[in-house]
Amino acid sequence: MPTLFDPVEMGALKLPNRILMAPLTRGRADKAAVPTAIMADYYAQRSAAGLIISEATGISREGLGWPYAPGLWSEAQVEGWKPVVAAVHAAGGRIVAQLWHMGRLVPESVSGMQPVSASATRAPNKLHTYDGKQDPTEARAVTVDDIARILADYAAAARNAIAAGFDGVQIHGANGYLVDQFLRDGTNLRTDDYGGPIANRLRFMRDVVQAVAGEVGIERTGIRLSPIGDSQGANDSDNATLFTAAAAALEALGVPWIELREPGPHSTFRASEEAAVSPAMRGVYSGKIILNSDYVGASAQDKLAEGVADAISFGRPFIANPDLVERIRRDAPLDQAEVATFYSRGPEGYTDYRTRPEQEAA
Ligand SMILES: Cc1cc2nc3c(=O)[nH]c(=O)nc-3n(C[C@H](O)[C@H](O)[C@H](O)COP(=O)(O)O)c2cc1C
Helix, strand or coil, rough: CCCCCCCCCEEEEEEECCCEEEECCCCCCCCCCCCCCHHHHHHHCCCCCCCCCEEEEEEECCCCCCCCCCCCCCCCCCHHHHHHHHHHHHHCEEEEEEEEEEHCCCCHHHHCCCCEECCCCCCCCCCEECCCCEEECCECCCCCCHHHHHHHHHHHCCCCCCCCHCCCEEEECCEEEEEEEEHHCCCCCCCCCCCHHHHCCCHHHHHHHHHHHHHCCCCHEEECCCCCCCCCCCCCCCCHHHHHHHHHHHHHHHHCCEEEEEECCCCCCCCCCCCCCCCHHHHHCCCCEEEECCCCCCHHHHHHHCCCCCCCEECCCHHHHHCHHHHEEEEECCCCHHHHCCCCCCCCCCCCCCCCHHHHCC
């Protein structure tokens, strides 16, 4: 059985260990969604991760609704990412860009336009905006022409990611955003080729994979899914069947890795009583599976031993412990992430978490 410290290959990516940094929105870009200099420090501090999956990054103005989150559709954004990616590489790390279209979860006041989704639905919860929390606008159902345009946006963003120096991309298919809105029958009410039976609801995800892979190569294309747990109102009547079929579709496309957010019943981030779908997905998928949510060193190692996961991604532990890989190796205590500064501006709670000196090891 592999340990967390064994190398692993995922398509074109050669990772020196299996302790990965999960994607984490931190809101430190500027209002034009251009990365700022402090982001280079933050990511470089965490470059010992086997792989850094970047914070969710908008593929278009239409698709990005999180205040001060970065994008990858403009020249200025590409230029802004270059020093961030270069800093990670200079520190010996690897980083892929998480490509994001938020669909109906985009607040109209942030994008300046009515949000789009698979169907005309409204997100259930208030949304973060530059002016506090606001009620969502009902989304407009995308036309087939819109879908072609959005696929072109994914392709352009993937191309831009490579131009900025990223080692690959991860399609954000999780947490109730646009890809997920197409996957689930609670938000996809379409009666055309993109809706109805599971094979049709998988079509948009497949199209996005092909659009992205057409630019960067399938060997640099991964995806994140969240088969169980809260997904911001995007629900399905049968997650187990849907996501097992999704894994089979990703197998057929040759996608080299899938990251899964599968919170357990005691999770401190959107807990779920539902049974994990990952074992069934493992049965139909031969690529690498990365599991996420609530892992610490020992539980991550135990999970690898079960044979479903090839690697583990850590979110909040990587916020508070830039030297997480070293701490797990030395079994040193972990610091706790400060919720109040998750999305605040500036270095506090961002680049000022300490690394733990050797002599403090347990
Ligand atoms: C501050 C914060 C920001 C997050 N941003 C993203 C994101 O941009 N993309 C994403 O897929 N998940 C995002 N998540 C979910 C995390 O990737 C991860 O699934 C979650 O933190 C649970 O893992 P953990 O227990 O290791 O923290 C975010 C979570 C937190 C706490």
